Amino acid sequence: MANVKKTLIATTVAVATLAAPATAFADDGNNIQPDVNGAIEQAQNAVSQTQDTVAQATQATSQTATTPDNTITATTTPAQSDPVSDGQAKVDEAQANDNQAQTNLNQAQTNVDSAQTTVNQTQTQVDNAQTTLDAANQQVQNAQTTVNQAQTNLNQAQQNAGEATNPENQKKAQQALSDASQQLDQTTKQLESANQQVKNAQQEAQKKADSLTAAKNNEAAAKSDKDKADKNASDAKKKADESQKTISQLKAELEAALAAKNDADNAKTTADKNASDAKDGIDAKQKDADAKDDAANTAQADADSKKAAADNADKQLASGSIGFYQWKLASSYKNEDTQFALDQLVKYQNEDWVKIGEENSATSLQNMLDALDMIDKGNEIRRSLGLPEWTVNDADTADAQLAADYNTYSPNMGHVFTGTSQNLAWGYDNPYDGWYTEEKALFDQYAEKNPELRNMTAVEIYMKYPDIYEQTGHYLNIIDPNCDTTGFAITGSLTAAQNFSQKYLYTSGVSVDEYRQQILSYKNALDSAADVYQKALDKANEAKKAAQQAQQELAELQERAQSAQQTADEAAKTAKAKDEAYQKALDAYNAAVKAGQTADSTYAQAKDEADAKQTAYEKKQAATKKAQNEFDEANQQVKTAQSNVDKAQDAVDEAKKQVKEAQAKLDGYTDANAKLAEARKKLAEAEKTLSKAQDEQKTAQANLDKAKSAKADADKTLTDANAKLDKAKADKKQTEAALTDAKNALDGIATKPGEKDDIDPGYTIPSNEEDTGNTGNGGNTTGSNGANGSSNGNNGNATSVNKGMNTADKKNDKTTTYKVDADNKTATATGEDNLAATGVDVAGIAAVSIVALMMGVGFVGVERSVRRND
Structure with a gap:
């Protein structure tokens, strides 16, 4: 069979554009700086550059051929279709689309952040420009005030210069100043004299007022003393009369109480003697009985404790150190x-x-x-x-x-x-x-x-x-x-x-000897507990018998003395009651006599005091009347003197006014021409300052307008960037869904390839390092030139291409099942129409790759081959 070689070259390019940062400016609030206009122009240039980049990217996108889902696809040689390869290709394509969508989303977020920074900077420029304009407005206002005052001064100088040409006017002005000065001296002396008279009159009136106040206070005090004395005399008379009646009544009661007291005293003396005779010897017997009872109780308690110790001795010895520490806690040895x-x-x-x-x-x-x-x-x-x-x-x-x-x-x-x-x-x-x-x-x-x-x-x-x-x-x-x-x-x-x-x-801690002695004391006491108990018991029985005998003897004595003492007690109670009654009657009588004497003496003193207070009050009334007349007279003198001061002050004020006017008139004639020239000069300087301030005001207003315009442009850019960010987020959701669908579809495919589809068993799937290409100078991560490596990306182009290529030769041996990673067959570059951080539409990257190479941007080509037996 013929070998068919399928080759796919995927090219990716990354372009980075630097946005010029906006330059902020500030003024000191007093001077308008010429750099303000330049700072605003820089901000506007930054905004314009961003907008131009967006426009260029949009045009590039429109010229780029895309698939219906905006995916740039690489040309591949048609190959014989099989379900697994097709399914994997779709997964790879969906994964590439999702990766690009994430890149677009990241770039969109960066664009929003950059736009927000520009908005913040332009807002700062608007604020600074407004501050500068406010300062310029204040300078214009200050300059206008100076001009107005300079014009007034010039008008006065022109008038003085006209009058100064007549010598008679200067002479009259000099004479008027001399006359006014003499009049001021005279009225000033008159005012000083009048003020002194007021001061003297006020001092005299104050003395009279103090005298009147003192006289009124004395009169009021005398009246109060007189009223108190009259009341005291009346009350004292009533008490003296009542005291005499009380004395007569208490004298009769005292005589009867004395007779009863004498009878009771005699009866008590007799009863006390009888009780004393019966009580002889009982106190000594009581002490003896008490001592023997105490001795018996102590001996019995000691015997009881020793019995418990004897009964518990063996048990205590068997308890070892626990018993020792229990004993120690109850002793003086505890710590x-x-x-x-x-x-x-x-x-x-x-x-x-x-x-x-x-x-x-x-x-x-x-x-x-x-x-x-x-x-x-x-x-x-x-x-x-x-x-x-x-x-x-x-x-x-x-x-x-x-x-x-x-x-x-x-x-x-x-x-x-x-x-x-x-x-x-x-x-x-x-x-x-x-x-x-x-x-x-x-x-x-x-x-x-x-x-x-x-x-x-x-x-x-x-x-x-x-x-x-x-x-x-x-x-x-x-x-x-x-x-x-x-x-x-x-x-x-x-x-x-x-x-x-x-x-x-x-x-x-204690010494070894002392600790040993503590243990021995405890142990020896337990060893001898039985003998100690018997001795204590014998001693307790003997003490008990002695105590019983002493108690019997004491009871006999107490019975004899009890009857006599009861009689003596009753007599003593009676005598005491009679004596108390007599003493009470005597105290009451003596108190009444003393009170009567005191009441008589008090009444006599109160009567004399009331008479004296009446006389003193009448004298104080006369003194008050005299002081009031003198005060009224002195107060009238103060009013008269003050009226003279007011008149004198008016005269002085008028004289000062005449002197001031005369001096001003004379001063106006002196060097009138020089002052006129000086006034003209100051007016010209003021008008020049005003003109300069107005120019600066116009410049500041223009700068503010430019800053606001730049701010509006930045706001629009931020709005656009936010819209692109929202679009990138929506696209990311779509690519994620598409990737999920493709993976689900591939998972559902199970096929046994035919003979023509078998892959050489010796074929090795490229490792991650080969797939990712060169990561050297170009800063490449997955066969693409990273943005942070754009400065030296050219250096690695050829090497990256060679190292990024991976070819696997198929052999004739067949396999029964297979699934080849789509990266070994295809490499697709996808993009969405979202803006990257520089405003470049990433969907147009493939279309501008040649331009990118000319600009020095890193380029990576990856070639992968798969050979099949047809």
């Missing part, structure tokens, strides 16, 4: 860590590996004492090194006991319940032989090679030399100067655990 220790042991007491109180457990009292002996050996080492001895801590001890039992009775072994640090040992009679002696020798060997180890803490060695710490960690824990509290535990099987803590963790 802030005792409760923690008890809580730890109770929390884990039901675990299989915890043997609370058992003989071989670390929690037995004997093993606790043995553990203290071990701490003594450790402290010998620390003393030899000059380190502080360890104190024993409840929390560390409880944690160490749990760790020791765990490593004895648990199937696991390892560090648990650690404090700052922990050492463990198994099978040593003296664990320090391994922890300290053996590991110290090893550490010394390391320190000889690395002396810095001796100056490092255990933590520092652990961090920097973990392998050394792993071998000597027990030794380092023992010599750690910061760990000054410890807890040690040992079991019957010689499992040892020692916990170490720093000061900040536990602070309630």
Whole structure:
């Protein structure tokens, strides 16, 4: 069969057009800058360039032949049709269309963003131009005001120049100024004199006013004092009369109360003697009975507590360290860590590996004492090194006991319940032989090679030399100067655990001897509890008998004294009541007498005071009347003086006016011609300034108009770009739908090719790297020249074409089924009529490819071949 070679060359081209950015401008609000017009022209040129590019792209599109769906198709050699190839071709075509639609959509969005930037820039230019125009308007207004004033000054100068030619006018003006000045001096002196007279009159009137105010105040005070004195005298008279009546009545009541008091006192004396005789000896007996009762209660309480201790002694001993810490919490030995220790042991007491109180457990009292002996050996080492001895801590001890039992009775072994640090040992009679002696020798060997180890803490060695710490960690824990509290535990099987803590963790440690004494005190008390209880019980029974005998004797004495005391109590109550009644009557009588005397004296004083206040009030009335007359007279003098001042001030004002007018007249004649020339010059300068300001105003208005026009053009471009963006979005949806349909159709095709359709089994589908072509200098991504590589795209044209070509030779062997990627048969370039970022219609790319080559734009040709056996 003849071999047929089908070749398809797909050509794509990318064109990039740079849009000139709009140039913004600003003015300082005072001066109109000539660069404003140039900035606006640049903005207009940018808008015009964008519009020209859109128009050119539209024309190119109209000249480009497209398929009904705007897809540019490459010419292919007719080939024998088969369903799979045709279906795959449609998928490839739909995929290319969708890819191009996405490119168009991206370009449309870029166009919108670029147009929006131009709109923002032109708006800034409009705002700046408006600010410049506002400043120019203000300058024109200021210049016009200056011109008007200069014209007025010129008119006056012309008048003065005309009059100045007559010498008689100057002489008259000089004389008028001299006369006016003399008149001003005279009236000024008269005004000064009048002002002084007003001041004197005002001062005198103020004195009189102060005197009048004082006189009125004195009169009012005197009136108030007089009224109060009159009322006080009347009230005092009434009280004096009432007091005399009260005194007579209370005197009779006092005499009767005294007789009753004397009778009651005599009866009380007799009853008190009888009660005293009966009470002799009862107080001493009461104290004796109370003391014996207290002794009996104390002895019984002591016996009861010792009985409970005796009953519970065996149980307590069996509870080991839990019982010890319970006892310690109830004693003066407790500290802030005792409760923690008890809580730890109770929390884990039901675990299989915890043997609370058992003989071989670390929690037995004997093993606790043995553990203290071990701490003594450790402290010998620390003393030899000059380190502080360890104190024993409840929390560390409880944690160490749990760790020791765990490593004895648990199937696991390892560090648990650690404090700052922990050492463990198994099978040593003296664990320090391994922890300290053996590991110290090893550490010394390391320190000889690395002396810095001796100056490092255990933590520092652990961090920097973990392998050394792993071998000597027990030794380092023992010599750690910061760990000054410890807890040690040992079991019957010689499992040892020692916990170490720093000061900040536990602070309630005690010496080993003191801790040992605490345990022995607890243990010894339990061992001797039965004997102690019996002795306490005997003592309690003896005390109880003595207390009962004392209570019986006390009861007999109390019965005899009770009757006598009741009689004495009743007599005392009666005597007290009579005495209180008498004392009350006496107090009332004495108070009434004193009140009567006071009332009489008060009335006499009040009468004298009222008479004196009346006289004083009459004097103050006369003084007020005199002060009022003097004030009225002084006030009239002030009014007269003020009237004279007003007249004098009017005269001064008139004289000043005459002087000013005369001086102005004379000044106008002096150098009249020179002033006239100066006025003309200033008017000319003002008119020139006005003309310049008006020119700048016109320029600013023109710039504003141009800026607004550029803004309108930019707005229209943005509107067009948004419309194109919407079209690109709609096209993208269509191409996506078409691609989906094509893929669905291809998936539904299942065929077994005939002999003529078989492909050489040796044919290899091109890899992605071959399909995508050259991605070197040209910036190509899929056989096309990328926009960001347009600056050097020419350099890679020939190479890109050669590397982008892929040919596969078919062999005669047949295959039963196949599906070849459409990229090995066809390459299609598609486009929509949407605008790219530069306004170029991508549908016209194929039509302008030759022009693109002439412009230096990168070009890539891809050739793929498929050979078949016909």
